[in-house]
Amino acid sequence: MEQTKKKYALKTTIFLFATPIIGVIGTGALLFTRGIPLNTWLVYLFMTAATGLAITGGYHRLFSHRAYKASLPVKLFYILFGAAAFQQSVIEWSSDHRIHHRFVDKEEDPYAITKGFWYAHILWLFENRDHRTPVNVNDLYEDKWVKFQDDHYYKIAIFMGFIFPTLLCALWGDALGGLLLAGSFRIAVNHHMTFFINSLAHYKGDQPFSDKHTAKDNWLIALFTFGEGYHNFHHEFQADYRNGIRWFDYDPTKWLINTFAFFGLASDRKTISEEQILRKKMIMDEKALREKLESKSETLSQGFEERLEALRNSVQETQAKLITLKAVKEEVGKKAVKEAKSDFKVALNTWKRFVSGDLAPV
Ligand SMILES: [Zn+2]
Ligand SMILES: [Zn+2]
Known part of the structure; x- marks a missing residue:
């Protein structure tokens, strides 16, 4: 009891x-x-x-x-x-x-x-x-x-x-x-x-x-x-x-x-930086793609790894550039920020298409 x-x-x-x-x-x-x-x-x-x-x-x-x-x-x-x-x-x-x-x-x-x-x-x-x-x-x-x-x-x-x-x-x-x-x-x-x-x-x-x-x-x-x-x-x-x-x-x-x-x-509303958030998201995107390809027993070639790395770098570099330019918007002007934004969008979309399998993986 x-x-x-x-x-x-x-x-x-x-x-x-x-x-x-x-x-x-x-x-x-x-x-x-x-x-x-x-x-x-x-x-x-x-x-x-x-x-x-x-x-x-x-x-x-x-x-x-x-x-x-x-x-x-x-x-x-x-x-x-x-x-x-x-x-x-x-x-x-x-x-x-x-x-x-x-x-x-x-x-x-x-x-x-x-x-x-x-x-x-x-x-x-x-x-x-x-x-x-x-x-x-x-x-x-x-x-x-x-x-x-x-x-x-x-x-x-x-x-x-x-x-x-x-x-x-x-x-x-x-x-x-x-x-x-x-x-x-x-x-x-x-x-x-x-x-x-x-x-x-x-x-x-x-x-x-x-x-x-x-x-x-x-x-x-x-x-x-x-x-x-x-x-x-x-x-x-x-x-x-x-x-x-x-x-x-x-x-x-x-x-x-x-x-x-x-x-x-x-x-004092705390937010995590967009870069940190996207980095985590991309790790998960990549993981899902690898699992998808491995389940189809596809061998991942050297070319695949290189393409993936190039796309990843492109997203990170264009994002970093955009964030830097945004911080000095007054000095560089609206046009430069707009261009950087468009470069980042293109890089991100290419990445998204690649990891979703839209682009040929190898
Ligand atoms: Zn909680
Ligand atoms: Zn919980």
Whole structure:
């Protein structure tokens, strides 16, 4: 009996089962009996977005990775609404997450996908971890607001997660709708949004930047995780405040941080250089081509190796030239930059065609 007590986190397990059950049954009952007012749905949407973004923009990119700096109002928003997501305090969450990055896929990884999809998704939370002291988070202990949240976590979480939406919806006489839909049901939704990053984003998708770990890029996951689906990029370049780097990538967390920065509420957004990113991408392109050719039992000739090297050098040289000229744009003029850009584009396109097998490989 003693053994069982120590092994499982009973309260967390009950909470993880109770919130979706009460949320779904309760909301369903309200819907079929008296309906739910539009205002309550709006509070539900607001709470989902605010708590979701507090986890991705706050707990994850700001506190765990220090990918940018945030002003006090932004930090307080993350601390309050992050607690409402019921995913532990910033300190606990960040400690686990930093360990996840450092030991990804290994025994020490708290939510290692190598222990199974469901383990990474939710089962790891059923294990009792009360004995654990958060490590790797000395910087966060020094932040008085983060420390305050850690000291008063449950009070803040209960108030922001349940009482706040209940009181808000009580304004139009729907306290119960606030509690069940914007409280219980929304917490379950928030949970699984985050859990999918640990499970699905390490399970299904592409690996354009590295295959040294299981993290995947998957735009579909980005759609319901506020942009955290570009997880292969993220694991390779965790210091970058972005997850989706192309303009068309769905990364609302990045857009929120950019909006804060525009209004002077965030600063020092860290990005990895385009050269570094492209270098990793090209290593993976090359690897895929070699695997493709080797699977067809094609012998790679000396000519192939030489061509590959020439194309690779051409991309890197034209990119370096473009970056240099961009930095002294005023002196060299727009035309020179434009030409360098076009040379880089040609080199990159030739590389892409070569590695995709469009050009004869030998
Ligand atoms: Zn991360
Ligand atoms: Zn991960």
